[in-house]
Amino acid sequence: QRFSDYTVFKKADVVNNRIVKRAEKTQYKSYIPISVKLNELLEKWEWRLPKVSNQKFNQNIKEVCQIAEFTEDVTTTRFTGNKKKSIIKPFYELVSSHTARRTFITLSANASVPDHIIMAICGIRDSKTLKTYKKFQEQELEKWVNTVF
Numbered sequence: 001q002r003f004s005d006y007t008v009f010k011k012a013d014v015v016n017n018r019i020v021k022r023a024e025k026t027q028y029k030s031y032i033p034i035s036v037k038l039n040e041l042l043e044k045w046e047w048r049l050p051k052v053s054n055q056k057f058n059q060n061i062k063e064v065c066q067i068a069e070f071t072e073d074v075t076t077t078r079f080t081g082n083k084k085k086s087i088i089k090p091f092y093e094l095v096s097s098h099t100a101r102r103t104f105i106t107l108s109a110n111a112s113v114p115d116h117i118i119m120a121i122c123g124i125r126d127s128k129t130l131k132t133y134k135k136f137q138e139q140e141l142e143k144w145v146n147t148v149f
Contacts, residue, residue: 001030001122003054003097011047023123030123058096065092105133110140 004024013019019032034042042049052060070091078085101122108118115130124130 001032001101003057005030005123007049007051009042009047009049011042021123026123026125028123028125031120033121054097061095061097061099062092065095066090068092070095102133102135105130106135106137109134110137 001021002023002025005021008024009019009021013021014034017034019034020029021032022029032038072091073088074091074094075086075088076094078087105118105122108121109115115127119125119127119130122130122133124133
């Protein structure tokens with residue numbers, strides 16, 4: 001979910017063991033199944049998750065990723081007008097709250113979760129939008145080649 005959406009879940013949003021929430025940005029509903037682990041976390045915090053700003057949340061994610069040793073260098077490319085600029089940074093410096101959304105979509109797709117299910121959980125209406133979130137992972141090549149052949 002987007003930061004603006006998962007910071008406002010309430011127990012009243014639960015319907016049939018799912019969090020049903022209209023996205024602030026798109027006004028489109030998402031349906032998040034409450035797994036055992038998620039339920040444990042929500043109950044632990046009595047559905048009152050700690051309040052933190054988006055900026056502080058992103059700083060905390062970077063710190064956790066650094067501690068977890070996600071330190072490999074990554075090259076990112078940015079365009080300013082028609083000028084291309086490549087920057088090399090440790091992976092943890094590039095992680096943000098939105099990274100979790102992209103990761104969930106990629107991992108779900110790689111686990112063969114149907115697109116319409118991923119879209120319902122994430123509150124995505126357009127399959128073109130979903131496609132922009134899916135990231136190619138090289139290890140998936142061998143898995144599918146070995147499955148087919």
